[in-house]
Amino acid sequence: MELLKKNVNKRKEILGGEIADILKNHADTTVGEIKVKQLLGGMRGMTSLVCNTSFVDPYKGLFISEYSIPEFEDRLPEEIFYLLCAGKFPDDDEMAELREEINARSKLPKFMWSFIRSLPKKMHPMTLFSMCILSMEGRSVFKQNYGTPEMTKAQYWEYTLEDSLNLLSKLPTIAAAIYRIHLLGKQPIDYSPRLDWSNNLAQMLGVNSERSFSELLRLYLVLHCDHEGGNVSAFTSRVVNSALSNIYYAASAGLNGLAGPLHGLANQVCLQFIQGIHAQLGDSPTTDDITAYINNELENGRVIPGYGHAVLRITDPRFSAFMEFGNKYCPNSAYLQTVKKLYYVVPNILKDYKGGKVANPYPNVDAISGSLLYHYGIKKYGFYTVLFGLSRVLGFCAQSVLALGLNQPIIRPKSVTNKWLKDKLEKQ
Numbered sequence: 001m002e003l004l005k006k007n008v009n010k011r012k013e014i015l016g017g018e019i020a021d022i023l024k025n026h027a028d029t030t031v032g033e034i035k036v037k038q039l040l041g042g043m044r045g046m047t048s049l050v051c052n053t054s055f056v057d058p059y060k061g062l063f064i065s066e067y068s069i070p071e072f073e074d075r076l077p078e079e080i081f082y083l084l085c086a087g088k089f090p091d092d093d094e095m096a097e098l099r100e101e102i103n104a105r106s107k108l109p110k111f112m113w114s115f116i117r118s119l120p121k122k123m124h125p126m127t128l129f130s131m132c133i134l135s136m137e138g139r140s141v142f143k144q145n146y147g148t149p150e151m152t153k154a155q156y157w158e159y160t161l162e163d164s165l166n167l168l169s170k171l172p173t174i175a176a177a178i179y180r181i182h183l184l185g186k187q188p189i190d191y192s193p194r195l196d197w198s199n200n201l202a203q204m205l206g207v208n209s210e211r212s213f214s215e216l217l218r219l220y221l222v223l224h225c226d227h228e229g230g231n232v233s234a235f236t237s238r239v240v241n242s243a244l245s246n247i248y249y250a251a252s253a254g255l256n257g258l259a260g261p262l263h264g265l266a267n268q269v270c271l272q273f274i275q276g277i278h279a280q281l282g283d284s285p286t287t288d289d290i291t292a293y294i295n296n297e298l299e300n301g302r303v304i305p306g307y308g309h310a311v312l313r314i315t316d317p318r319f320s321a322f323m324e325f326g327n328k329y330c331p332n333s334a335y336l337q338t339v340k341k342l343y344y345v346v347p348n349i350l351k352d353y354k355g356g357k358v359a360n361p362y363p364n365v366d367a368i369s370g371s372l373l374y375h376y377g378i379k380k381y382g383f384y385t386v387l388f389g390l391s392r393v394l395g396f397c398a399q400s401v402l403a404l405g406l407n408q409p410i411i412r413p414k415s416v417t418n419k420w421l422k423d424k425l426e427k428q
């Protein structure tokens with residue numbers, strides 16, 4: 001892993017130099033204000049973290065380093081991990097090294113197979129995924145070496161990178177095992193060292209042999225990899241790791257946040273939502289029927305899954321990338337047709353809903369991803385968030401490697417009580 005380490009080290013020195021300069025010249029400069037509505041409103045829009053793996057521009061979407069989605073969407077997930085960590089795409093030698101490292105670390109611990117088989121069939125696949133990761137925590141080299149004279153604070157990031165590669169290399173096999181064993185009740189299919197992550201995953205899932213299926217998985221793993229530092233899962237994972245809980249603890253914790261319906265589970269909920277529409281209105285609902293359906297959902301106090309975002313203020317470019325894929329490979333899919341009709345109908349309704357309170361009436365990535373997976377034969381939708389999580393762990397790992405490399409301290413914001421707030425406001 002010498003080349004990857006060298007490149008991360010290089011990046012860490014550049015970023016570390018910038019931070020030292022900023023602190024030297026501006027340590028006490030104010031960069032924002034905190035409004036009461038932010039304090040009481042989930043810290044929305046409050047600038048309170050620095051995360052160098054990726055950035056979400058409200059009007060342009062996700063950037064990894066300086067690359068926007070159209071500039072990285074054709075890459076492999078392995079290359080994206082490199083980009084998240086090192087701030088550059090790997091050259092041929094660097095990629096060869098990474099592939100070799102991944103293959104060497106891909107074998108699951110023996111207990112994992114019986115562990116997956118032993119868990120209750122009713123358990124949600126995300127619970128399994130998180131538990132599988134947590135079950136390997138004792139193997140953390142960070143944990144094993146922490147406190148020994150050989151492991152200095154300056155090396156925390158290297159041990160975390162080591163753990164990250166050990167973990168990431170096993171995740172496609174774990175995810176596929178959850179699908180095959182837990183959800184389908186079938187035998188697992190072997191990992192192949194000849195194949196990259198997406199092709200391996202496509203083969204190990206064993207539901208579809210079309211070339212475009214592994215292309216969909218590649219795109220899926222690339223688009224979900226990271227979404228800056230403040231979203232529920234990435235932030236949770238980073239907070240946990242900031243206590244020097246190793247990356248297994250941190251990834252599992254982040255995934256538990258991703259499992260919520262307002263976050264990663266939304267892709268499963270979106271598919272169920274579309275199935276509900278088809279069950280009630282048939283497979284080819286009209287836009288008028290959909291409009292009535294949406295209005296009824298809102299009148300009953302339900303959110304429209306796949307619409308809205310805490311940061312984005314446009315149609316999510318990840319949604320657009322999936323739409324382009326769908327138009328190319330499965331334009332006649334009934335679910336895709338309904339996704340398009342929803343896109344035509346929902347933003348106009350949400351714009352006026354609750355007096356214009358919905359900050360972003362446009363679709364996010366979850367509004368379409370599940371429909372494409374379903375089209376290709378992944379019909380157990382409880383699995384969709386596992387795929388999301390498999391990709392998102394790339395970001396969790398890269399964020400923690402960089403944060404530890406930059407010597408970022410334990411995260412511990414201050415909370416206050418109503419009384420504190422009232423007293424403070426009365427004095428103003």
Ligand code: AMX
Pocket residue numbers: 044261262263264266302303304305306307308309310311354357358359360364365366
């Ligand atoms: N349907 C109905 N109401 C919505 C809505 C939607 N899709 N999106 C926002 N609203 C409502 C909120 O519930 C809130 O109402 P309230 O103040 O009465 O509770 C009001 O609009 C203002 O919310 P906001 O500032 O626009 O959004 P937020 O930053 O608080 O929350 C999000 C963002 C994504 C949780 C929200 O838009 C939502 O619940 N969307 C549906 C679920 C979804 O698609 N989640 C996936 C997000 C992407 C991801 O993480 N994978």
